Amino acid sequence: xxxxxxxxxxxxxxxxxxxxxxxxxxxxxxxxxxxxxxxxxxxxxxxxxxxxxxxxxxxxxxxxxxxxxxxxxxxxxxxxxxxxxxxxxxxxxxxxxxxxxxxxxxxxxxxxx
Amino acid sequence: xxxxxxxxxxxxxxxxxxxxxxxxxxxxxxxxxxxxxxxxxxxxxxxxxxxxxxxxxxxxxxxxxxxxxxxxxxxxxxxxxxxxxxxxxxxxxxxxxxxxxxxxxxxxxxxxx
Numbered sequence: 001x002x003x004x005x006x007x008x009x010x011x012x013x014x015x016x017x018x019x020x021x022x023x024x025x026x027x028x029x030x031x032x033x034x035x036x037x038x039x040x041x042x043x044x045x046x047x048x049x050x051x052x053x054x055x056x057x058x059x060x061x062x063x064x065x066x067x068x069x070x071x072x073x074x075x076x077x078x079x080x081x082x083x084x085x086x087x088x089x090x091x092x093x094x095x096x097x098x099x100x101x102x103x104x105x106x107x108x109x110x111x112x113x
Numbered sequence: 114x115x116x117x118x119x120x121x122x123x124x125x126x127x128x129x130x131x132x133x134x135x136x137x138x139x140x141x142x143x144x145x146x147x148x149x150x151x152x153x154x155x156x157x158x159x160x161x162x163x164x165x166x167x168x169x170x171x172x173x174x175x176x177x178x179x180x181x182x183x184x185x186x187x188x189x190x191x192x193x194x195x196x197x198x199x200x201x202x203x204x205x206x207x208x209x210x211x212x213x214x215x216x217x218x219x220x221x222x223x224x225x226x
Contacts, residue, residue, distance in 0.1 A: 043216035104157040
């Protein structure tokens with residue numbers, strides 16, 4: 001158990017819908033990172049937040065957005081869902097802003113039908 | 114752009130065989146390198162990391178990796194694998210000073226009892 005929690009574990013929804021994935025970092029960690037894991041793209045970095053502010057952006061679609069709240073938990077919002085958005089979404093946390101070890105949560109498996 | 118390449122996509126070994134998984138990265142500056150393992154149905158777990166110092170890094174569960182700067186490589190080794198090592202293994206590099214982890218495609222290791 002890494003200490004990073006993610007909810008829900010599984011999510012099944014329809015195309016065009018909007019979902020919110022939630023992540024709570026390890027105690028003391030200020031950074032939260034979101035990754036998408038799919039069969040065709042592998043593990044892709046989406047976005048990083050550090051102490052409430054966006055720090056780095058990766059291959060995140062405009063339909064996706066994230067935020068980190070004052071209590072440091074983070075939410076990833078996915079809207080206008082498409083079949084291709086079906087994937088495992090991992091959250092990771094780390095102590096610092098950049099060069100630090102990232103500890104991964106159990107992931108949320110999103111299935112878009 | 115930075116990239117990570119894992120040469121072996123699928124490796125099948127018998128128990129007690131020795132393991133070496135190749136990883137090459139493309140980045141000329143200071144690198145922070147990681148190996149993560151993903152057991153079936155589980156999240157990513159950190160096996161070992163290299164930030165600086167001794168290029169031979171020891172991790173958990175008997176794994177080690179050697180950073181060879183001249184070859185841009187960070188190969189993972191284990192002298193004697195067990196059936197419980199069956200998993201997917203990911204090599205990753207931290208991109209610059211951001212928190213963005215760039216992952217290789219992953220290597221699926223199957224250990225036959």
